[in-house]
Amino acid sequence: MDAYDLIWEAHAGIFPAPGRGWEALRAYRDAGFSHVSLNVGFDLLDGAHALATARDWSRRIAASDWAQMAGSLAGIEAARAAGKLSVAFDIEGAVALGGDAGNVEVFHQLGVRQMLLAYNRNTDAAGGCHDDDHGLTAFGRRVVAEMNRLGMIVDGAHAGERTVMDLLEASQDPVVISHAGCKALAGHGRNVSDAVVRAVAAQGGVVGICGIDLFLGGPADARVIADHIDHVASVAGPAHVALGLDWFPTEGAQVGEDVATILAAHPEFWPPAEGYGRAEGVQVASPSIIVALKSELLNRGWSAGDCAALFGGNFARVARQVWRG
């Protein structure tokens, strides 16, 4: 990749728990990424866990000589100028808020700049993609209003389609789908329909394409990822597609025993009928896929400018608008 390209990971899937994932974050930097949105919580873990994870990542990042936190485009540019990877946090779902929209501000102060309102299953705020989606609730609308007030990106990944449409109606700012595939190419429940792609784009948002084979409906390689990127570009234009690989290390003990027990007790979040838990496991494209992906897109006729927009410019445009700086 060219050194002057801004490369933005809209969501890394590194497991949110204190003390974990350092080498995985480093892999993004080594692959040439400029900025990573790193999750510090999801709906199976409570707000105290998310707070502890955010504080732990912040301490480790502040003590490193190759990464720094950035909650603005100016901060991201400062990190790039210093040759460092910039990091902001995201949270996958509203459970961490504990039913209080005022807690959005607490997480914002800790570096959270993007949040889902539901992770696969319904919450008190919104409907999940693997549930009977009840749409955005009155509490969910208060959360969206607070996110808009503070400048936090509303993310419809993992939500049901009715909820995504409600988020678009409720939010004053663009809404993103940070990591998913296209339903038109692979009929998985985590993927987005062309109607969602069009609606997100019409409000100025972007759809980040993931690198997970289960959702892509094929091998997690540059060709299949490019198929999904091409599809979003054909439906909504190249200004509305981004990269949300959601890479996580699939080898080694990513999850501690304590958390593994919680996850095992809630299989409804990953329904076997959707392919979760299948014998062959899940493969995710690693951060280094970006080199082959860019070659693939150029071979398909993508311009250098459209590639630069896909890899970072499009998400940066949304962030600059929502974060207001």
Ligand SMILES: [Zn+2]
């Ligand atoms: Zn996710």
